[in-house]
Amino acid sequence: xxxxxxxxxxxxxxxxxxxxxxxxxxxxxxxxxxxxxxxxxxxxxxxxxxxxxxxxxxxxxxxxxxxxxxxxxxxxxxxxxxxxxxxxxxxxxxxxxxxxxxxxxxxxxxxxxxxxxxxxxxxxxxxxxxxxxxxxxxxxxxxxxxxxxxxxxxxxxxxxxxxxxxxxxxxxxxxxxxxxxxxxxxxxxxxxxxxxxxxxxxxxxxxxxxxxxxxxxxxxxxxxxxxxxxxxxxxxxxxxxxxxxxxxxxx
Amino acid sequence: xxxxxxxxxxxxxxxxxxxxxxxxxxxxxxxxxxxxxxxxxxxxxxxxxxxxxxxxxxxxxxxxxxxxxxxxxxxxxxxxxxxxxxxxxxxxxxxxxxxxxxxxxxxxxxxxxxxxxxxxxxxxxxxxxxxxxxxxxxxxxxxxxxxxxxxxxxxxxxxxxxxxxxxxxxxxxxxxxxxxxxxxxxxxxxxxxxxxxxxxxxxxxxxxxxxxxxxxxxxxxxxxxxxxxxxxxxxxxxxxxxxxxxxxxxxxxxxxxxxxxxxxxxxxxxxxxxxxxxxx
Numbered sequence: 001x002x003x004x005x006x007x008x009x010x011x012x013x014x015x016x017x018x019x020x021x022x023x024x025x026x027x028x029x030x031x032x033x034x035x036x037x038x039x040x041x042x043x044x045x046x047x048x049x050x051x052x053x054x055x056x057x058x059x060x061x062x063x064x065x066x067x068x069x070x071x072x073x074x075x076x077x078x079x080x081x082x083x084x085x086x087x088x089x090x091x092x093x094x095x096x097x098x099x100x101x102x103x104x105x106x107x108x109x110x111x112x113x114x115x116x117x118x119x120x121x122x123x124x125x126x127x128x129x130x131x132x133x134x135x136x137x138x139x140x141x142x143x144x145x146x147x148x149x150x151x152x153x154x155x156x157x158x159x160x161x162x163x164x165x166x167x168x169x170x171x172x173x174x175x176x177x178x179x180x181x182x183x184x185x186x187x188x189x190x191x192x193x194x195x196x197x198x199x200x201x202x203x204x205x206x207x208x209x210x211x212x213x214x215x216x217x218x219x220x221x222x223x224x225x226x227x228x229x230x231x232x233x234x235x236x237x238x239x240x241x242x243x244x245x246x247x248x249x250x251x
Numbered sequence: 252x253x254x255x256x257x258x259x260x261x262x263x264x265x266x267x268x269x270x271x272x273x274x275x276x277x278x279x280x281x282x283x284x285x286x287x288x289x290x291x292x293x294x295x296x297x298x299x300x301x302x303x304x305x306x307x308x309x310x311x312x313x314x315x316x317x318x319x320x321x322x323x324x325x326x327x328x329x330x331x332x333x334x335x336x337x338x339x340x341x342x343x344x345x346x347x348x349x350x351x352x353x354x355x356x357x358x359x360x361x362x363x364x365x366x367x368x369x370x371x372x373x374x375x376x377x378x379x380x381x382x383x384x385x386x387x388x389x390x391x392x393x394x395x396x397x398x399x400x401x402x403x404x405x406x407x408x409x410x411x412x413x414x415x416x417x418x419x420x421x422x423x424x425x426x427x428x429x430x431x432x433x434x435x436x437x438x439x440x441x442x443x444x445x446x447x448x449x450x451x452x453x454x455x456x457x458x459x460x461x462x463x464x465x466x467x468x469x470x471x472x473x474x475x476x477x478x479x480x481x482x483x484x485x486x487x488x489x490x491x492x493x494x495x496x497x498x499x500x501x502x503x504x505x506x507x508x509x510x511x512x513x514x515x516x517x518x519x520x521x522x523x524x525x526x527x528x529x530x531x
Contacts, residue, residue, distance in 0.1 A: 053424055058347055085426035095417040098440060108425035111435065157421075164425055 004029040004168060004198040005050065010064035012045055012222075014057060019045045020222045022064070027168075027215075032190060032199040034213030034230065036206060038245070041219040043202045047170045050200065051087040052080045068168070085112060088161035092173040094153035096145035101137050104145045104156060105163045112164070123163050131159035132189050151182025158189060168198045175208065187212050206246055210234050218242050284509060291506025294499050300507075304471050308487060309497050313504050315473040319388065319481030322474055323467065324456045326392025327399055331452060334396070335403030336445060342404070343411045344433055363401035370398055371465030379466055386468030386480040394466045395459065399452040406451070410444020411437055443523035450519040454512050460485045484508050 005027035012020040020042045027033045035043045048054045049066060052073065065072050073083055085108075097104050105124045114120055124141070128134040133155040137148070145156055154174055161169055171190075175183040190199060190212055203209050209216060209230070216233045218226045218241075226233060226242045237243045256264075298312055305311030338355075346352050374394030384390045414437050422432040438445070460483075468480035469490060482490075484504050491501035 051424060053420065056420070056423070081426045081428055083426070084424055089424040091417065091420065091424075093417065095415070095421050097418060097421065097436060107422075107435070108427060111425075111427050111431050160421075160425070 002029045003027065004069065005200075006067040007046075008065040008067070010046075010049065010066060011062070012042070012049065012054070013061045014045075015059050018222055023219075023222075023224045025217050025224060025227050027198055027200055029198050030194060030196065031214040032194050032201055032212055034209035034216045035200065035202045035219060036204070036209045036216060036245070037219035037225075039204075040221070042222040043219055044172055046219070047089070047172055047200060047202050049074075050168070050170055051084050051089050052078070053084075053089065055080065085164055086166055087168040087170060088164050088166035089170040090154070090157050090161055090172065090174050092176045094150060094157050096148070096153050096156055099145060100142045101145045101148070101156065102141040105160050108160065108164045123165075127159040127163040130162050130189070130193065131155045132185055133159055149182075151178050151185065154178060154182065154186060155189065158186070162193075166197070168200065169193065171199065171201045173203055174201070175203075175205070183208070206248075210246075218245065220245075287502065287505050287509055290499075291502035291504075294503030295506060299503055303473060304487070304500075307496055308471070308491050308500055310500075313484060313487060313500075313507065315471060316482050316484045316487040316504070317507070319467070319474050320457060320483040320485075322388045322477065322481070323391055323395065323463070323483055324453050326388055326477055327395035327456050328449065328452060330393060330396035331399040331403055332449060335400050335448070336407050338400075339404045339407035339411060340433055340438075343408055344429065344437065359401045359404050362397065363405075365398075367398065367459060368461040370394055371462040374462060374466040384478070386466065386470070387478045388467055388474055388481055389477045391463055391467035392477070394462050395456055398459075398462065399455060402451050402455070403445075403448040406448030407441065407445045410441040410447075413444065414440045439526075442526055446519050446523045450516055453515050457483070457508060457512055457515075458485055459483075460489050464489075 003026045007023055007025045010020055010023045011018070023042075023046065025033075035046060037043055045054065049062065050068075050073075054060060054062070062074060064074070066074050068083070068087070072078075097107060099107070102124055105127055106120045109120060109123055114123070125134060125138075128137065133152060136152060137156075145153065148156060158169075158171075158174070175186050178186070187208065190201065193199060194214075201209070201213060213230045216226075216228065216230050217224055218233065218239075220241060226237060226239045228238075233242060234246060237246065300312060300317070301314050302312035303315045304313060338359075342352055342355060371394070374390060374397075378384050378390035378393050379386060382390075418436050418440065419432055422436050423429075427435070463483050463486050467483065467486075469482045469486055470480040471482055471487075472479070474481035484507060488501050488504040488508065491497050491504065
């Protein structure tokens with residue numbers, strides 16, 4: 001399969017502390033890559049490099065290259081806003097903007113120049129349907145997004161990312177703190193989305209990674225320990241540390 | 252050694268003491284409002300509000316001083332609001348904490364500490380004399396705006412900082428630029444705090460006297476433009492009382508002063524609440 005993102009010798013340090021060291025990996029197009037590893041292993045940092053949200057942190061040092069469709073996204077002078085439009089992100093905590101449901105979804109597209117009301121409405125409906133939230137909110141699009149439940153809010157956030165019509169979706173523990181039913185809905189959503197989107201999923205939940213992803217990267221203390229197809233990693237892991245982690249012996 | 256007081260008893264005593272201290276503070280406020288109202292409200296008639304002072308304020312109303320006060324508020328805020336809110340946005344959103352931001356903050360705090368009589372003297376020397384603007388609402392407005400800046404910067408900064416950082420991250424992650432994020436997400440959420448700063452500014456314009464006498468003057472004529480001299484309500488009250496021209500009219504003016512500050516405060520908080528209800 002074609003590679004959407006290629007990471008070459010990527011190192012990242014923050015305040016002279018190594019967070020990632022010489023990571024090499026690849027994200028295949030139209031698939032789900034799971035990134036797993038214990039806390040502080042650099043998962044979130046890696047994710048935030050993919051959309052350059054790491055720029056917000058002061059005193060960082062990045063080495064290596066990250067290619068999105070062959071273009072190095074770490075080069076200076078890159079239009080970060082355009083990159084972030086192509087690479088959407090969903091955070092671990094659902095953060096609805098203090099606006100209505102409709103306005104949450106229309107926020108991004110509108111600021112990127114879509115003014116036509118009809119077009120916005122179509123976009124909102126399509127995104128909400130993709131995120132499997134449409135049926136629950138179709139009659140109250142003008143109500144505040146803050147009134148939704150936690151699980152609904154997280155699906156709203158996914159829909160908000162989808163409304164940007166991105167190519168890649170980054171998810172940082174999207175089901176953290178959600179009940180099993182909401183978690184299931186989000187996992188189903190991810191399955192249906194991978195047909196047309198490239199997805200990178202960071203998760204602390206080993207079983208979620210096993211259930212939903214096609215490929216897995218296992219990070220430990222900023223090092224990539226193992227990278228391969230989910231099936232392989234969960235049946236015949238090459239590294240003992242991977243084996244220990246997925247069988248719950250540490251982490 | 253004295254017997255230890257039972258903690259429950261102590262709790263009751265402390266609670267009663269704290270309550271009475273709070274009650275005393277509120278009591279002073281109500282006493283002042285009550286006192287001014289008793290003396291001042293009987294003076295207030297439609298004619299008092301709509302006619303100009305006659306015979307140095309011995310009779311007639313206070314219309315020209317109300318107009319002058321409104322002009323002064325307008326000019327001061329038109330200058331202080333963009334500067335103050337802009338500076339606060341710069342300090343919170345566009346720079347990281349550094350030596351420079353510390354110096355800027357220290358500077359604004361010093362500015363807040365300058366006694367108003369000194370500011371009046373500065374306004375007189377610089378705007379009135381050096382720039383040749385004369386005693387005018389423009390001179391006064393510019394001097395007042397310098398005095399309002401620290402408050403507006405401080406309150407705006409605090410309320411911008413109170414906006415959750417996650418909202419900015421979400422906005423950035425949607426490819427929205429920093430400026431758009433500031434105008435579409437940060438400022439709307441910070442609005443109640445900004446409004447508070449502006450309300451404090453308005454109140455300051457209404458109550459200030461020293462600066463006004465130095466820079467706007469004390470002409471009783473109805474100001475026709477920003478280049479005219481004039482007399483604000485507070486100055487009018489001061490002169491009426493200080494020179495013993497007319498105590499009843501002084502109290503009438505004072506009552507209007509207090510009522511307008513009350514009115515501005517209440518309506519500003521109401522508007523901010525309504526706005527919050529709409530977006531949340």
